[in-house]
Amino acid sequence: MDTPIITARGLSKTFTVARRPVAAVTDLDLDVAEGELVAFLGPNGAGKSTSIRMLTTLLPATSGTARVAGYDVASERSRVRHAIGYVGQGNSAGHNQRVRDELLSQGAFYGMTRRDAARRADELIDSLDLGALAGRGVMGLSGGQKRRLDIALGLIHTPRVLFLDEPSTGLDPQSRANLWEHILELRRKSGTTVFLTTHYLEEADQFAERVLIMDQGRVIADDVASRLKSELAGDVITVGFGDPARAETGTPVVARLTGGDTEQVDSATIRVTAKAGDVLLPALVRALDEAGAPAARIALREPTLDDVFLSLTGRSLRDTGDTSSPPSPSPESAEPAVLVPAHDRSESR
Numbered sequence: 001m002d003t004p005i006i007t008a009r010g011l012s013k014t015f016t017v018a019r020r021p022v023a024a025v026t027d028l029d030l031d032v033a034e035g036e037l038v039a040f041l042g043p044n045g046a047g048k049s050t051s052i053r054m055l056t057t058l059l060p061a062t063s064g065t066a067r068v069a070g071y072d073v074a075s076e077r078s079r080v081r082h083a084i085g086y087v088g089q090g091n092s093a094g095h096n097q098r099v100r101d102e103l104l105s106q107g108a109f110y111g112m113t114r115r116d117a118a119r120r121a122d123e124l125i126d127s128l129d130l131g132a133l134a135g136r137g138v139m140g141l142s143g144g145q146k147r148r149l150d151i152a153l154g155l156i157h158t159p160r161v162l163f164l165d166e167p168s169t170g171l172d173p174q175s176r177a178n179l180w181e182h183i184l185e186l187r188r189k190s191g192t193t194v195f196l197t198t199h200y201l202e203e204a205d206q207f208a209e210r211v212l213i214m215d216q217g218r219v220i221a222d223d224v225a226s227r228l229k230s231e232l233a234g235d236v237i238t239v240g241f242g243d244p245a246r247a248e249t250g251t252p253v254v255a256r257l258t259g260g261d262t263e264q265v266d267s268a269t270i271r272v273t274a275k276a277g278d279v280l281l282p283a284l285v286r287a288l289d290e291a292g293a294p295a296a297r298i299a300l301r302e303p304t305l306d307d308v309f310l311s312l313t314g315r316s317l318r319d320t321g322d323t324s325s326p327p328s329p330s331p332e333s334a335e336p337a338v339l340v341p342a343h344d345r346s347e348s349r
């Protein structure tokens with residue numbers, strides 16, 4: 001990798017809650033290349049937002065170091081802030097300006113001339129499909145429209161890196177798909193590095209070039225989604241035998257061929273996980289026939305990132321947190337949706 005645009009070494013954050021230490025992030029090591037699209041995936045409380053908030057200078061680390069766009073997040077905060085865009089979990093609902101004026105104000109925060117800000121605002125209005133809304137008040141926008149505006153606000157100063165904390169949480173599926181189209185299009189055009197957190201497994205799987213899975217403050221997997229799935233989880237094979245006696249005869253055959261632990265679904269159905277299950281299936285069918293326990297039906301499901309999480313932690317991502325609705329932010333973490341360089345409200349923490 002050429003000089004990474006984001007690096008972290010041993011980055012850690014411990015909060016004190018009711019006089020007890022809470023290790024939110026432990027020893028985060030990270031290298032992100034310029035132009036990469038990286039997703040942080042993990043259950044509620046895994047430490048994703050805390051990591052992003054440290055990388056964006058919103059929160060000082062307890063220990064460790066990080067550099068973003070060539071600058072140290074602790075000693076060169078202002079330079080980091082000028083080089084990055086940050087869109088947090090909140091949204092811009094509280095603002096009462098019109099959409100285009102909101103963008104111009106954001107440009108002014110970054111010290112842009114009015115002319116430059118206007119040119120860039122119009123560019124973003126165009127590429128984020130906000131044209132019909134440019135003269136509308138921010139308050140009246142829908143959730144998806146507000147998120148698109150947030151992203152435009154995060155990009156007004158043409159940052160090299162864009163951090164998005166759960167950009168699509170709370171949006172309906174159509175607005176999520178639309179938002180992603182815009183994120184991908186922006187990337188295609190500008191090559192901006194995008195680092196985001198999400199609860200949605202499918203999003204990370206489909207759009208991220210690299211997925212970091214976080215659990216209990218630690219990164220437990222870091223690779224392209226397809227390799228995580230093929231190497232850390234297997235295909236899920238479900239074999240239905242039609243009757244329990246046949247299942248009893250067939251189960252050891254399935255276990256031997258797949259080398260996996262079989263799991264009983266019901267008295268006549270078992271499930272097992274196996275690598276390259278599609279290659280295994282014909283032999284499995286033959287072996288069961290020969291053993292006198294022919295399968296009545298066989299289903300094969302390719303692994304998901306949830307299976308990866310399950311194989312790494314023994315828990316399902318879907319059980320460990322609500323993946324469909326936004327978590328309520330703790331009062332301590334309440335902050336603006338979009339970072340502006342003038343606000344240093346997290347400095348003292």
Ligand SMILES: Nc1ncnc2c1ncn2[C@@H]1O[C@H](COP(=O)(O)OP(=O)(O)OP(=O)(O)O)[C@@H](O)[C@H]1O
Nearest residue numbers: 015024043044045046047048049050051327332333
């Ligand atoms: N400001 C804070 N004060 C005290 N504890 C905090 C604070 N912010 C986060 N934590 C704790 O740190 C841990 C990690 O939280 P964090 O918000 O980083 O997780 P997350 O993976 O982003 O979760 P979510 O998906 O719910 O946003 C949790 O135990 C959380 O309660």
